[in-house]
Amino acid sequence: MNIARPLLALLVSATLLPDAVAGSFSFGLWGDMPYEKNNDAQTTAAVIRSIDRSDVAFSIFDGDIKDGSSACTDEVFSRTAKTFNAMKAPMVYVPGDNEWTDCHRKNNGGWNNLERLDTLRKLMFADGRSFGRRKLTLEHQDAPFVENTRFHKGGIVFSQVNVAGSNNNRVLDEKECSTKSARSAADCEADNAEYAARNAAVNRWIEESFAQARQRKAKGLVLTLQADPGFDLPETEELDEAKTRGWNRPESGYKDLMDTVIRETRAFDGQVLFVHGDTHVFKLDKPLHAPLDLLPNFTRLQTFGSPNNHWVHVTVNTRRPEVFTVRPVMIKAD
Template sequence: MSHRFLAGALLALGMACAQAQSFSFGLWGDMPYQKAGDDPKIPALLKSINQSDIAFSIYDGDIKDGSSKCTEDIYASALAMFGELKKPVVYVPGDNEWTDCHRLNNGGYDALERLDYLRKTMFPTTRSLGKRSMALAHQASLGEKFVENTRFAHQGIVFATLNVPGSNNNKILDEKDCTQKSARTAAQCEASNAEYLERDAANVRWMQEAFSQAKAGKARGLALVIQADPGFDLPETEGIDESQAPGVSGYRNFISKLITETEQFAGQVLLVHGDTHFFKVDKPLYSPTRLLANLTRLQTFGSPLIHWVRVSVEAKNPNVFTVQPVIVKQ
């Protein structure tokens, strides 16, 4: 099934590249958090998105806060929220709805069981969510591992979403990390690390295929959307290489492969993530003193900042992507 979707997406990309023109899309995530009292603010947010000129939006994970239970109504509420959007919306999984569900204050679930439930619930069809949906290529068939990784092309730009969540990408560092404030057993932690390795390899393949598709279609830009802040080293932390911290080790392989692909791509790469909850646009790679010029990182708003980001793709703009925060008045 996924191969048929991929073939269709490649054809669509070729047509789109021949007819490239300007458009805009939206980015949002890490909301609503009940603990922060976000629910009353969501209608204004959805109204703002619905009244905009965007072609579609992408939600970069965390449909609830990290200290509430992973009950089935949480997923149903998120689907209802996405169903209020007039334009297509693509959902990306976050750590709060599966990786962290092992926590005692989350209900002490088996995180891998919650991931399986998420895959079967949050991806009910091969199309996007929203009142008006659009076709998506998926890495797997409905209900199967990695169905959540999607890809599509729009007006000559390739978009890929990947299940790269917070909490170190579900990589567990040691026994203390396994059991702290958690209902996990040693066997569950071992299974989680095996899951991390398998999914990380799948994510790298999906990302590499997105670059291949972009190159084949001579796309001017590629947007990759994940949930986790992968721990880039920041200029304001001079002397401390945050990218090498143990707590972000689960992202190093993916980022390394991303760098390699970006170096070999002639267009612009926009890497989008949430997780840290404050708006930021920068060029964090390779380091504070060495630039990977064609990669831009966009970090979206998150609770309690209930806003979204509008990105414009302009046909004649050499930077391809223009980022604009949209502040929602409450």
């Protein structure tokens, strides 16, 4: 009996299986780099080389292409786009606060931060594709919110939204408006109008992403944004956990976001991986809601950031109940 031919056919057929059937691929997560004030150029280059040498199908950068005390020039965008486009695999960009929300600060050059957002949209989302030498075709939300993107791979929905640090561009009072800032009262009114419109658009985009995931019977959904909405609890037993989380405070610019994410996660049978940067410390946990009311299918992944410039490798295997396996990749500059 000749078993070589059927064995060879089996190996070939396994190799040719599409992602949705094979159920396994990997992607990378990184962000909050390079910061010029931390002399990050070498370590950021080492992160990129490591990602390029890895097996990832693509990577996602979760915001902050510069530090928060440097000028918000067009050159920062063009230089970053060139770096991203030189990467081997597709690279999906998510905006951070340092490249638009905080640009009104005097140490950032005192720009109009809404003009910086318009420029970011024009320069970083010029067409319907990702960055990288190989590119992904992305679905974009209607203008002006073109930075909210989405794509699908291997039974997983990937959704990226512009939710930035510094309270998501929501201005609370006159003092916050003017402190270390070049803004006028009219500028801050415009910021709050921008926040309200984008906040509504982001929540619609997230709802649509979950609807697509349910329709496709997706095993998982990855939601990526820049801001840390306030997952971590103060270590004080007397405080009510549900009220002291950052997004539950009345002044939070993230309450609507988290209410939507929680509601949609409860209505989704698959796993949700919530990815953010902003705090620069790697964390992987299940922070929702309270110990007696855990959302078992929700996992928070907080990525590294300057000066701790490393990246995160995620393996997707839709045949495993947890779907996502996360591994931090520690980098030393060559």
